[in-house]
Amino acid sequence: MNQSKVCILGGSGFVGRRLAKLLTDGGRPVTVLTRHRERNRDLLVRPELSVVECDVYDPGRLAGHFHGADAVVNLVGILNSSRHKNQTFTTAHLKLSEIVLEAMNWSGVRRLLHMSASNASADGPSEYLKTKGAAENLLKMRSMQGEFDTTIFRPSVIFGPGDSFTNRFADLLRRIPLVFPLACPDSRLQPVHVDDVVTCFANAIDNPKTFGQTYELCGPGSYTLYELVAMIAAAIGVRRKIVRLSDRQSEMQAKAMQYLPGQPFTPDNYKSLQVDSVCKKPFPAVFGIEPRAMEDTISTYLTS
Numbered sequence: 001m002n003q004s005k006v007c008i009l010g011g012s013g014f015v016g017r018r019l020a021k022l023l024t025d026g027g028r029p030v031t032v033l034t035r036h037r038e039r040n041r042d043l044l045v046r047p048e049l050s051v052v053e054c055d056v057y058d059p060g061r062l063a064g065h066f067h068g069a070d071a072v073v074n075l076v077g078i079l080n081s082s083r084h085k086n087q088t089f090t091t092a093h094l095k096l097s098e099i100v101l102e103a104m105n106w107s108g109v110r111r112l113l114h115m116s117a118s119n120a121s122a123d124g125p126s127e128y129l130k131t132k133g134a135a136e137n138l139l140k141m142r143s144m145q146g147e148f149d150t151t152i153f154r155p156s157v158i159f160g161p162g163d164s165f166t167n168r169f170a171d172l173l174r175r176i177p178l179v180f181p182l183a184c185p186d187s188r189l190q191p192v193h194v195d196d197v198v199t200c201f202a203n204a205i206d207n208p209k210t211f212g213q214t215y216e217l218c219g220p221g222s223y224t225l226y227e228l229v230a231m232i233a234a235a236i237g238v239r240r241k242i243v244r245l246s247d248r249q250s251e252m253q254a255k256a257m258q259y260l261p262g263q264p265f266t267p268d269n270y271k272s273l274q275v276d277s278v279c280k281k282p283f284p285a286v287f288g289i290e291p292r293a294m295e296d297t298i299s300t301y302l303t304s
């Protein structure tokens, strides 16, 4: 197996941890760049894995860490902006992509795997989707100019152990007794398992067929949000009457819930849900896997 070195931004998160594990299990040396090394000390148990604290917005430092890597993976993404943390969608998605390219240029790394999102578009309905789309446009332009070998992934919602989607709904379902008011119940999603997503990243790294390509990643089943929440309730063994909120009520719920700790639902999330997060094409054959279905796997990690 090729032992090319991989540098991951956002490697301490839900997807990043699974990817770092898969790559190091295959014997690849991986460096996870994090803003908080102490918080991610648990990753250090793997000999092939280095965890390095770094200001990822400093292109000079980033270039130093990229030096000698064969590929860079950028998984950084935020679902909510935060004035308090000085974190905006534009900075985390677009500005950081510019900085990553600059640092790759300085360090002579050509290969980039970039995590975007289903429906990302510079004229998308939410700031999340607009800034993810603007970052994609930048990367495609620079890739077409021949400067980088870029692969972009656009998954629908990602589920699996430690996710924030099914686990957050499970948590809310447990806490809210009897009646569960659900915003955007008819929004359609096509969840994809985290291990299928990271397998695509791992299989793409050295495969030139994936250079310059953009892949949508979805699981085999498409469901409304109502159907998904009902599936989560069944998996954790709680009985709730799930009440469909109207569009106006959904928007009001988002306005109210943005002030709760952890911002479980915000106006920007509400806007993202105005477009169905489903794939137009079958799962990309180039990765050689069949994606797993949510109903076959959810009970393996969500328990009553």
Ligand SMILES: NC(=O)c1ccc[n+]([C@@H]2O[C@H](COP(=O)([O-])OP(=O)(O)OC[C@H]3O[C@@H](n4cnc5c(N)ncnc54)[C@H](OP(=O)(O)O)[C@@H]3O)[C@@H](O)[C@H]2O)c1
Residues within 6 Å of the ligand: 009, 010, 011, 012, 013, 014, 015, 016, 033, 034, 035, 036, 040, 056, 075, 076, 077, 078, 087, 088, 092, 115, 116, 117, 118, 155, 156, 157, 158, 159, 164, 165
């Ligand atoms: N999860 C999903 O359902 C889903 C669906 C579609 C697309 N995506 C995309 O997939 C990627 C990974 O998602 P995830 O669920 O693994 O996210 P996650 O668990 O929140 O992890 C993201 C990582 O990015 C880093 N990060 C967060 N905010 C940052 C900021 N403002 N500046 C720089 N770094 C920051 C953090 O690393 P440190 O704190 O260690 O620096 C964090 O571990 C994201 O780009 C996301 O938009 C996710």
